[in-house]
Amino acid sequence: MTGFRTLDDAELAGKRVLVRVDLNVPMEDGKVTDTTRIDRILPTIREISQKGGKTVLLAHFGRPKGRDEKNSLRQVVPALAHALGQPVIFVDDCIGDDVAKAISAARNGEVLLLENTRFHAGDETNDPAFVSALAANGDLFVNDAFSAAHRAHASTEGLAHVLPAYAGRTMQAELEALSAGLDNPARPVMAIVGGAKVSTKLELLGNLVKKVDILAIGGGMANTFLAARGVDVGKSLCEHDLVGTAREIEEKAKAAGCEILLPVDALVAREFKANPGHRVVPVGDVAADEMILDAGPLSIAEVVLKLDTVRTLVWNGPFGAFELRPFDTATVTVAKAAAARVKAGKLVAVAGGGDTVAAMNHAGVADDLSYVSTAGGAFLEWMEGKALPGVEALRRS
């Protein structure tokens, strides 16, 4: 890979190597339910250990406001240690003397995981004092978190300016695979954007509609667009204060000649749990106390038909609450349809995002798509053609 220093360029023996990774993994009852993000960082950690460095992992989990046990990275330790096949030393802060002592006590080749960087406000504000406090415990910085590279945070961007900085093996692999698959995508291109992170992903659809021919919208994102069209979505996940933005995106799509597909029917329920009483309704018939939890059969059929008209698919965000049956139906059906077309050589399909990867694994197609990225928001911003702060900071000056 040109333009970046990689682990090939780093002198690692005896060094304290701060490695930014993405451990924002799907969890249920305190257990990791999809280990893809963990599995992808293993090559970097193992290489640092083999070359005699101490790996000091930095990561965020969730979007905490201050310290909160629910978002502690301690709960990720068993899955990480199991995948790595060696113990992981957990330190319950990411800056300060206790961190320094734990690193100094560790032997070369050992692996430490520091507590959630977002427990300190300075991470997200990229506060220079917090950057210095993080940097005090490292000799080198390796960024292996492509999926968090759209964030200009202290642990993703700031550190690269104060320590010798290198791209990790996953960062390298993601950039190479996305460039190879999508730099000049075969047209027409369809994007599917769903999921729950409506406010952070809605804005970027305004640019995405200029890059793709069809945009199929699902999940909480679709509910916000439906509300913008005057549909009553009941208790559904929906950012009502963003309906103006949704309308603007529809206008931009029209101007750019991008077709927007919204669900015409839905699976609705009164409770957010597996196998509740649910019904299939046209989107105009959602009762005030019901939630849309998945796209309905007509909507699924429309998306599957469109797959036959496009040559490239990019996908972030599930169509529904796929962790709960039967609200995995739309995501699983479309995933299988995409995988079949990839297998037949008719489609290049790239899917990405922490929960999207889990959904593709759940559908049993993760190995059948053209590429599965660990990144969701970062992947969409990369698709838009935006410079990602975490990547830009790694470029050789």
Ligand SMILES: Nc1ncnc2c1ncn2[C@@H]1O[C@H](COP(=O)(O)OP(=O)(O)O)[C@@H](O)[C@H]1O
């Ligand atoms: N209609 C819906 N209502 C509530 N949650 C939904 C709905 N559709 C999808 N979701 C949720 O969206 C989450 C994934 O969203 P997001 O974090 O944006 O995806 P990713 O991590 O792949 O980028 C899943 O946990 C899923 O349950």
Ligand SMILES: O=C(OP(=O)(O)O)[C@H](O)COP(=O)(O)O
């Ligand atoms: O899970 C992540 O992104 P994704 O949901 O877009 O895949 C990353 O860890 C970034 O998390 P953030 O969107 O809270 O900054």
